[in-house]
Amino acid sequence: MSMKFSIPKTWRERKPHYLLEATKCKNCGKIHYPPRTVCDKCGSRDLERTRLSGEGRIVSYTVQYVVLDGFRDYAPIIYAIVELKEGVRVLAPLTDVKPGDVKIGLKVKAVLRKVSEDGKLGLIRYAIKFKPLEAESQK
Amino acid sequence: MKPVNDVGIAGWGVYIPKYRIKCSEIEAMWGFQPGYCRSLNVYEKxxxxxxxxxxxxxxxxxxxxxxxxxxxxxxxxAIYVGTESKPYAVKPSITVIGEALGITPKTLGADLEFACRAAGEAIEASIGLIASGMIKYSLVIGADTAQASPGDVLEFTASSGGAAYVLAKRGDNTVAYFEGSFSYITDTPDFWRRPRSPYPYHGEQFTGDPAYFHHIISAVKGLMESLGLRSSDFDYAVFHQPNGRFPLKVASKLGFPKDKVLPGLITPYIGNTYNGSALIGLAAVLEQAKPDQRILLASFGSGSGSDAYSIIVEDGIEERVNLAPKVKDFLENKEYISYPLYAKFRGLIEKFEM
Structure with a gap:
């Protein structure tokens, strides 16, 4: 049985993927997602783990109709760049929304969803996706 | 059963997916007599x-x-999930949930299985752990993505959804408490799923009298006898809801009027969420209940067993209601889908692996 997913990578990335865990530079305050070991702004290695709010607005998006093997069930997949309240930009799929209903500026929140499966026998990967906030919250 | 120290509910929450399929669409797909699902008192799931x-x-x-x-x-x-639709046959669901919520690693927990009643068992286990002082809070989840063979009558009701409860010692942040409980289980083969079988097998009418009705009635009567209560002492009654008809029938047999059941009868609008079924009903009742009111909760799981609880609502419940989305919000936020899309979502379409 061959596995396409790296088990150590899936395990190592679980907190950023499940909890939107980021790093914050104790020297300059910059927040990085995904987490880093060295700040890309000031070069400091003095970073701490922090959890992002999961609420933000869509900055840009694209719709993928031609998908990789194993992703046909999820198609069309909408990938968005979401700017969170903290000012950090996150690239992630959207869920529970149709391509025609997505707009730049749409308010979204993070939810935990399945993102991929390693065939019928391998690991299931769970991670953050974004879904639109309810209509009344868009104002 | 009554613990030495009372245990109660500190918080509750539900989740119901936004997608709905009308039961009339399933009727038409498989050539059932139009109006069949109305006889089950279920309109969409x-x-x-x-x-x-x-x-x-x-x-x-x-x-x-x-x-x-x-x-x-x-x-x-402690974190427990009662379910009969684990994503993995072997690998706990609660470790993913616990990690994603920031609960792990200093916790105990497990996935429990007893058909639709496993979450009821989790409540009993949690009451014991909390009352004994071993833990402060327990998180009990009942959630399912219920399976039904396409064209089986079960397909009208088998649905997806879940509810969760944070339990704690009474008075320690609780807004309701368990006055007592009574569990009743026997070996009754009304419904099962063998290993590698994608769909359950059920005993048609056998799921009624010897299973659902006998076990719930026995548990509720046992509860009322042990606490010295009558049906008139309860303000609400919430039963497991395999369809929209059985809870009303069992209520009638136990002497509960319809108006005490309807506030927690959610299955007609979302189907049977299995381990979420009675617990979503309880959530709907908690979202309208007033302090000092008494609620009957009776779970049921095939195989078979039932847990009956008497729950007393306490001060402070009203201010918790709007801290999270309510059952009513999930009922209103819905999008209808076609049978083909439903079939894709539920993995009913077998794709040939190239």
């Missing part, structure tokens, strides 16, 4: 999206329960 399963549903319900309990996830000392 909730369908998990293609990227949802028991883990994601349980996570969302638990997040809402923790919000209402106003606690830090790290305070949860």
């Amino acid at each position: 909730a369908v998990a999206g293609v990227d949802e399963d028991t883990i994601t549903i349980g996570y969302e319900a638990a997040k809402n329960a923790i919000l209402r309990a106003k606690i830090s996830p790290s305070e949860v000392g």
Whole structure:
């Protein structure tokens, strides 16, 4: 049985993927997602783990109709760049929304969803996706 | 059963996927007599999206329960999910949920299985752990993405959804408490699923009298006898809801009028969420109940067993209601889908692997 997913990578990335865990530079305050070991702004290695709010607005998006093997069930997949309240930009799929209903500026929140499966026998990967906030919250 | 120290509910939360299929569409698809599903008192059912399963549903319900309990996830000392639709046959669901909520690693927990009643068992186990002082808070989740063979009558009701409860010692952040409980289980083969079988097998009418009705009635009567209560002492009655008809019938047999059952009867609008069924009904009742009111909760799981609880509502419940989305919000936020899309979402279409 061959596995396409790296088990150590899936395990190592679980907190950023499940909890939107980021790093914050104790020297300059910059927040990085995904987490880093060295700040890309000031070069400091003095970073701490922090959890992002999961609420933000869509900055840009694209719709993928031609998908990789194993992703046909999820198609069309909408990938968005979401700017969170903290000012950090996150690239992630959207869920529970149709391509025609997505707009730049749409308010979204993070939810935990399945993102991929390693065939019928391998690991299931769970991670953050974004879904639109309810209509009344868009104002 | 009554613990030495009373245990109660600190927070509750539900999650119901937004997708719905009308039962009339399933009727038409498989050539049932029009109006068949009306005889079950079920009109539409909730369908998990293609990227949802028991883990994601349980996570969302638990997040809402923790919000209402106003606690830090790290305070949860035990986490249980009752389900019969685990994403993995071997690998716990609660480790993913616990990790994603920030509960792990200093906790105990497990996935429990007893058909639709496993979450009821989890409540009993949690009461014991909390009453004994071993843990402060327990998180109990009942969640399922119920399976039904296409064209089986079960397909009208088998749905997706979940509920979660944060339990604590009475008076320690609780807004309702368990006055007592009574469990009743026997070996009754009304419904089962063998290993490697994608869909359950059920005993048609056998699921009624010897299973659902006998076990719930026995548990509720046992509860009322042990506490010295009558049906008139309860303000609400919430039963497991395999369809919209059985809870009303069992209520009638036990002497509960319809108006005490309807506030917690949610299955007609979302189907049977299995381990979420009675617990979503209880959530709907908690969202309108007033302090000092008494609620009967009776779970049921095939195989078979029932747990009956008497729950007394306490002060402070009203201010918890709006801390998270309510059952009513989930009922209103819906999108109808076609049978083909439902079939895709539920994995009913077998793709040939190239």
